[in-house]
Structures are given as structure tokens and as C-alpha cells.
Amino acid sequence: MIRILFRVLGHEHTGPVRRTVSLMLATAVVEGLSYALLVPLLRALFGDTPADAWPWLTAFAAVFAAYGVLRFSSDLAGFRVGIKLLRGLYHRLGDHLARLPVGWYGAGRVGEVSTLAGQGVLQAMSVIAHLLAPSVSAAVTPLTIVAVMLAFNWQLGLAALAAVPVVAATQVWTSRSMAAADEERATRDHEATARVVEYLQAQPVLRAGGRTGERFRLLDDSLHDVQRASRRTTLSVLPGTLGLTVTVQALFTTLLALGAYLALHGDVGAAEVLALLVLAARCADPLLSLSDVAGKFRAARTVLTRLDTVLSTPPLPEAPDPAHPADHTLEFDAVTFRHGDRTVLDGVSLTVAEGERVAVVGPSGAGKSTLLQLLTRFYDVDAGAVRVGGHDVREIGTETLMSKIAIVFQHVYLFDGTIEDNVRLGRPDATAAEVRAAATAARLDEVVARLPDGWTTPVGEGGTALSGGERQRVAIARALLKNAPVVLLDEVTSALDPLNEAAVHQGIERLMAGRTVVIVAHRMRTVRHADRIVFLDAGRIVEEGTHEALLTRNGPYATFHHPTPTPPHFSTPAPPASATP
Incomplete structure (x- = not known):
């Protein structure tokens, strides 16, 4: 013992x-x-x-x-x-x-x-x-x-x-x-x-x-x-x-x-x-x-x-001589990833140039969020390579890799502290002016202004004291404060009301400015202005191009965003047994 x-x-x-x-x-x-x-x-x-x-x-x-x-x-x-x-x-x-x-x-x-x-x-x-x-x-x-x-x-x-x-x-x-x-x-x-x-x-x-x-x-x-x-x-x-x-x-x-x-x-x-x-x-x-x-x-x-x-339990291995990305390009080179017995991604190849905005769309379970998780090295690929700045993410030190990337998830988790504490997680040594500037850009200042304790308002465990839209604004302010050159967005507006969606969308636009961006989304407003849209289905890229070009092709992307409506079916109730035919 x-x-x-x-x-x-x-x-x-x-x-x-x-x-x-x-x-x-x-x-x-x-x-x-x-x-x-x-x-x-x-x-x-x-x-x-x-x-x-x-x-x-x-x-x-x-x-x-x-x-x-x-x-x-x-x-x-x-x-x-x-x-x-x-x-x-x-x-x-x-x-x-x-x-x-x-x-x-x-x-x-x-x-x-x-x-x-x-x-x-x-x-x-x-x-x-x-x-x-x-x-x-x-x-x-x-x-x-x-x-x-x-x-x-x-x-x-x-x-x-x-x-x-x-x-x-x-x-x-x-x-x-x-x-x-x-x-x-x-x-x-x-x-x-x-x-x-x-x-x-x-x-x-x-x-x-x-x-x-x-x-x-x-x-x-x-x-x-x-x-x-x-x-x-x-x-x-x-x-x-x-x-x-x-x-x-x-x-x-x-x-x-x-x-x-x-x-x-x-x-x-x-x-x-x-x-x-x-x-x-x-x-x-x-x-x-x-x-x-x-x-x-x-x-x-x-x-x-x-x-x-x-x-x-062995952690993800760290390279003995970590590499440093030369730029902010992103690349998936014949990537295959399996989760248990299921192949989530199958031979995916995709390059995102520095400063380019790429939106990834597709049905649920297609592997969209997995692409982001592989970029951040939450998992290692089973085959192929994921590269940032020309280097395999497995060759880059974890701290170096994460310093290059800001992530905003669909489901934001906030730690049990104040609003300012949670924003400062993006960059703990930021000045008060930098925190306020990031909050203003994310329109978080509107939330802070109406809270009785302002910046010192406790958010509760997981952020339960704030609404979903308010938590998203905190996450965007955190990402803005981090000021990373690569931004990953995962369905950040999928569950928001119109008012919060508009506010969050403005914050996202400021966050994406001048950065390499990969967006996972369904909303047309979020993806239509992307430089390129990639349609992912069953772990494979089946179509890519601009929004207008993909709609013109009338392929999977067009069908996905304009599905054929199914008319509702109402059954006619049977007449009462005593009714006269």
C-alpha cells in the first residue's frame, strides 16, 4: 500500500x-x-x-x-x-x-x-x-x-x-x-x-x-x-x-x-x-x-x-521540442477520427487560409463540432493530421496552441465567481480598461448596467444566475479580451431569442474581424457572409463554396437550408356510432 x-x-x-x-x-x-x-x-x-x-x-x-x-x-x-x-x-x-x-x-x-x-x-x-x-x-x-x-x-x-x-x-x-x-x-x-x-x-x-x-x-x-x-x-x-x-x-x-x-x-x-x-x-x-x-x-x-x-491514465503526449506556428492557417489533411466503433470523420481534407472565414454546416451528427475539437486538440486523430500554422497540433505545446485560439461554445459554462472574474479568464493580466472595452464590444456592458451589483454580480455555478444570451455575451467578451488570432465558434446563436441573437451577432462580428475563423452554425445570418461554406455529411465533405454558389447548384446545402415542407396530416375522426350516414 x-x-x-x-x-x-x-x-x-x-x-x-x-x-x-x-x-x-x-x-x-x-x-x-x-x-x-x-x-x-x-x-x-x-x-x-x-x-x-x-x-x-x-x-x-x-x-x-x-x-x-x-x-x-x-x-x-x-x-x-x-x-x-x-x-x-x-x-x-x-x-x-x-x-x-x-x-x-x-x-x-x-x-x-x-x-x-x-x-x-x-x-x-x-x-x-x-x-x-x-x-x-x-x-x-x-x-x-x-x-x-x-x-x-x-x-x-x-x-x-x-x-x-x-x-x-x-x-x-x-x-x-x-x-x-x-x-x-x-x-x-x-x-x-x-x-x-x-x-x-x-x-x-x-x-x-x-x-x-x-x-x-x-x-x-x-x-x-x-x-x-x-x-x-x-x-x-x-x-x-x-x-x-x-x-x-x-x-x-x-x-x-x-x-x-x-x-x-x-x-x-x-x-x-x-x-x-x-x-x-x-x-x-x-x-x-x-x-x-x-x-x-x-x-x-x-x-x-x-x-x-x-x-x-496517459494524457495527450507533449512534443519534446514543441514547434511554434509560423502563421494562422488551419489544415485538415485526410483526417479520420473514430469515437468507439463509430467513424465520426472519414478522410476529411480542408484548408483555411489566414484571415479567412469558413462556415461548416450539415446535419446533426455529421462531425462539425468534432472538427473544432480536433483543432484545439481535445482529441488526437486516428489518421491524417491537423495543422495550425504549418505544424501538426501534436507538435505544438498545449499552452502555445491554446494561446492562438479563442473558442465560443454553444453551451457556455461560467465559473462560480463574478462577471469580471469570468471575463478575465480570457487574459488574467488585462487592465480594467481592456476588460471594459471587451465587454462593450460584446455588448456585455448592457447586462452589467442593469444588474444591481454590476461587475461584482455573482454568476452562480455554471452561470445559472444569467440567461443564455447573457452567458454568450460573457463568453464573447472573454474571447475578445484574449485577442487570439484564430476564432472557433460552435452554434453560438442557435438557442437565443431575437434580441439576444442580434446583440451576440454584433459581438461575433467584432470578434471575427481580422482573424482566421471557423464557424459551426445553422443560421443563415451567421454563415451567409462567410468566405467559404463547407457542407459536411456523415463525416465527409460533400460540397463547398460561397453561399450564393451553393444555392445556385441546388445541392445538399440548398436542400438543407430550404427543405421541402411536409404538409401536416390531420386524420378525419370517425362519426359517432349513433350518427346517421
Whole structure:
């Protein structure tokens, strides 16, 4: 488990963890040795001259004080290292998630990642802050006490030593019997989290369809599965916990009987027997805690394994010697891209000259948005190449590539902050005047002017405090502030009312001025003024040209924008049975 922990934390953090573990080991050994002084202390106390116990009592107090200092230091080190690593792990996980291909975020990933990033990371770091010290103490202190018992009386020492493999075997059996139940519980927890997220996101659709009752049942079923898994986990704990308790108590009873036998036959003094039995009893306490500590360790190991799996997922590879685009031309060279078993793009070749505006249109599922995602390297192609400025995007560093591109999506996501915070994401070091200028160009200033808190108005998680048109204006202002030479627009006006569409369209015109632009849209107003229109169908380019030229050809583009209307069909109701024909 420690190896998994080191892999999850990264090599740069192994040093502090090793030092903390070493301090905990020293603390556990000193604790065991402090109890060793009980043997001469009790021997002197119950001997002919009890006053001889004072030096041993002083030594015991000194060693116990040293143990207290070490224990405080090791616990404090565990908390400090745990907190430091908690922050480091959050950063490492966040950086890694940001580098994973978008295709990795499939069904169920939201629930899994939210659980790992929240409760999972905290549970993993509890290993260092809360579990390492008691687990080291439970293992090392009893072994130290056994060594002390061997030094004072070999018979009782050997009996205690013989108990070690019995306790270890019991603990291993307990862990194995609970592993399957722990895994099932973790799986059910992830499924329930995904159901909760799904249920919350689907509220508008469910309410519009009047199916909230059905969705309640689905969520309720997943929560019942968690309840049943928890019950099975609890039941699987009982045999191991009872078995360990019975084993430890039986071994202590055996030592008690052996000590009594040796004392009655004069092989050892009563005071020594009493001291050694106190040591044996002290061994029992940490051993009995093994079951609880081991259960927490198994839960933490499950989380660490999941974190390790995520962190081991290979990100999109970065070129060792990143190239820099010579200009702002865009090129798709015989690009083929597959998503699962489906071929989304099939041998697409397209060149967009610097400063040119190209609109991509076509039916839903044709692969239009995928073209934009390949340009931004959200995915890597399966065949062919996507080039920016003459260089394959796989040869360009991610930061360099994204600095060249501004994207405005159909569904704008705003972070839970103020309007100004979200605009500044385009260029965090922009001046206030530059932010205001970008907002004015996007007509966002009209929105800010009517909000009570102006620029400091919170937008809510995802931008829920703003309308769709207002969110689009924020996105356009953000893109204008970024001032990137390449602009990608994905259906930015498809779901807006006429007033917001007009405002957003003006902002788009300012955004596109003097830039290389690729537009995915259906609205004639958006595409008709493009320098070139590309019609995409079933992952292939079937037609391209200007708006007027494509309408003249009367091909797929003309049909797409002027579909043949289908007259409505109204069935004539049958006359009532009592009607006279």
C-alpha cells in the first residue's frame, strides 16, 4: 500500500513521508522499551526493599516523557505532512485531469471524479495524518514488548512470540474476507453519486416530461443498493473482529496460565510474572485495534488504487521540442477520427487560409463540432493530421496552441465567481480598461448596467444566475479580451431569442474581424457572409463554396437550408356510432 501511496503522491513527496514513518517507528519502539522498565520496577517494588524502586520509577518517567515528546512530534509531523500532501495531491490531480483527452470523460466519469476529488483525496491523505501512527504502533510496539519478554523470561517470551503468526494469520484472513465487500461498497457509492449528479442535471427534462417519479425510483434503487452493500460490509466485519478478539484473549489467557505455572513451580518470581503479564496486556490493546485500523486502511487502499488508476491514465503526449506556428492557417489533411466503433470523420481534407472565414454546416451528427475539437486538440486523430500554422497540433505545446485560439461554445459554462472574474479568464493580466472595452464590444456592458451589483454580480455555478444570451455575451467578451488570432465558434446563436441573437451577432462580428475563423452554425445570418461554406455529411465533405454558389447548384446545402415542407396530416375522426350516414 505504501508503494501505491508513493505513486499517487509523486516521487517529490516520498522524502517527507519516509521521515515521518521513521519518526513513528522510533516512537513505537520507545513506547515498547518504556514498558520494559516495568519489570525491574515491579520486581523492586514487591521485593524486600521497595525503596529500590525509585531509580527505576525515575527512569520509567524519563523514558515515558521521551515517548510523549516523540509521540507529539510524530503526530504533528503526520498532520503537517498530510496537509501539505493534500494540497499537492489536489494540484497533481487537477493538472492531470486537465491534460487528459476529453474523450476520457465518458459516462459515469463525473460521479467518479467528483467522489475522488472530494471525499477520496481526503480519505487517501488520512492514511498519513490519522492511520500511519496507530498502525505502526499496533505492529511495532507489541513486537518490541515481545523482545523485552524474551530478554527477561524465555518461556513467556517464546509463548508470546508464537502468538505473532497466529494474530497475523487471523488479520490476513479478516482482510481477505472483507475485501470483496469493501469493493462492492465503493462501486455502489460511485454509482449512487453518478445517479445523483444525473438526476440533478436532468431536472428540466424530467419535469417537462412529467417523469420525476420514475427518476426518483432509479435514484432510490441506487441508494438502496448502497444500503445493502453497507449491510453486507458490516456483516463481513463481524467474523474477523470477533475472531481477532477471541484469538488475542485466548493468547493472553494462555500466557496467564503459563505465568501462573512458572510462578507456582518457582521458576520465576511473582513480581516478574506480574510485570510480564502487564506487558502482555499492553500488547493486547494495540492488537485489538488492528481490526478497526485495517478496515480504514482497506477503504483508503481502494481510494488510492482508484486515484492511481486515474493518475496512470496517459494524457495527450507533449512534443519534446514543441514547434511554434509560423502563421494562422488551419489544415485538415485526410483526417479520420473514430469515437468507439463509430467513424465520426472519414478522410476529411480542408484548408483555411489566414484571415479567412469558413462556415461548416450539415446535419446533426455529421462531425462539425468534432472538427473544432480536433483543432484545439481535445482529441488526437486516428489518421491524417491537423495543422495550425504549418505544424501538426501534436507538435505544438498545449499552452502555445491554446494561446492562438479563442473558442465560443454553444453551451457556455461560467465559473462560480463574478462577471469580471469570468471575463478575465480570457487574459488574467488585462487592465480594467481592456476588460471594459471587451465587454462593450460584446455588448456585455448592457447586462452589467442593469444588474444591481454590476461587475461584482455573482454568476452562480455554471452561470445559472444569467440567461443564455447573457452567458454568450460573457463568453464573447472573454474571447475578445484574449485577442487570439484564430476564432472557433460552435452554434453560438442557435438557442437565443431575437434580441439576444442580434446583440451576440454584433459581438461575433467584432470578434471575427481580422482573424482566421471557423464557424459551426445553422443560421443563415451567421454563415451567409462567410468566405467559404463547407457542407459536411456523415463525416465527409460533400460540397463547398460561397453561399450564393451553393444555392445556385441546388445541392445538399440548398436542400438543407430550404427543405421541402411536409404538409401536416390531420386524420378525419370517425362519426359517432349513433350518427346517421
